[in-house]
Amino acid sequence: MAKHPGSLSIFLLLFFLILIEISPALGALSSQPGIHELFEKGIRSCRKGDFDEGIRYFNSILQMEPSHYLAYLNRGIAYKDKNAYDQAIVDFNHCVQLDPGNAEAYFQLGVVYGNQAKLEEAILQYSIAIIVKPSHPKSFAARAMMHSLNGGLNSAIDDINQAISTDPEFPMFYIVRGQFLDEQGDCRAAISDFEKAMEADSEIFNTKG
Template sequence: MKYLSILLFFSICLISCEDKDELEKANQYYNSGDYNKAVQFYNKHLEMKPSHEIAIYNRGRAYEELGQYEKAVDDFLKVIDINPRNMGAYLSYGKHFYREKDYENAAFQFEKAYKLNTNSSQAATLLARAFHKSGKVNEAMEYYDIAINNDGENAEAFLYRGALKLHLNQPGGCNDIQMAKNIGYEGAADLYGQYCK
């Protein structure tokens, strides 16, 4: 009986270590850009732990990188079912709608993410972008302001707030674009040269 207990203990350790190794390998493949391999190892990990929230979310992101958007969305929705407070899953699900030019539903998902963490500059920026694209300029401006207040180095928020100010003939647009340029946002220098010189 003693030997059976020891054998069982080592078997559990071996399975746990192997499972952890597969998740680590999956993350390594994801970080190196080999998304097919990443999916393969996330699948292996999920065979052992089918409700592992992080693995499902990361697999969804890998599917997204591979352009397999339906599979990605399925994973994001699984994550939301497992943990309705997973901000990343709402942001990723919102990006799906944004990519499809369904800005109303994108804003709906981004707002859920923002409400989970009102200090998130990223969530505020994405919400502002969705409002901006759907023509809700006052709401867009409000959330660009929030994004910048939450992170004074958010170049994307500066750039798009500046563009919106220029479009609305409001002062300060070029200052915002200059800030985005100073922070190093790609395309900000071109936009500044086109509209602010």
């Protein structure tokens, strides 16, 4: 399908959005001695960028408690950040088997498929995340990115509108919608959105490059 001229810049912008919005899922959900400490160590290791060490901590948790879905979720995020996508997919699927209402796991599956340029699969996972948790603005924003890359600009605008409706204080959403509107030829509306973004964060264009 045809791509829009600004698709690459939108992809990079939303990729940054996803990176800054994602944080590890906290809460050890276990009464077993030592689980909480291992979980916190795994989170800290991943935050430092030592994903291998974080994975080892989550491995230890799963040996002790195989039903610990947050260990699967966070180990999957670590694998994703290492670009070990097949292992990440396995872990996210384990997470949703144990916790079918976990919107973050479906979102993360969408990120993995999007990184592999499997746009339809990514759209499906983001859609499930939205069904599970309708107030999940980053899923709307990420699905908008996939629609744009897949040639569905109108659907992309619909989704970013939903993201803004859910979280109207987040200036990056206005920049993304402004880019979509600019691609659609509505320059006046695009400028209005860029101005809204600057009203919310006067340094946004400097800090986001």
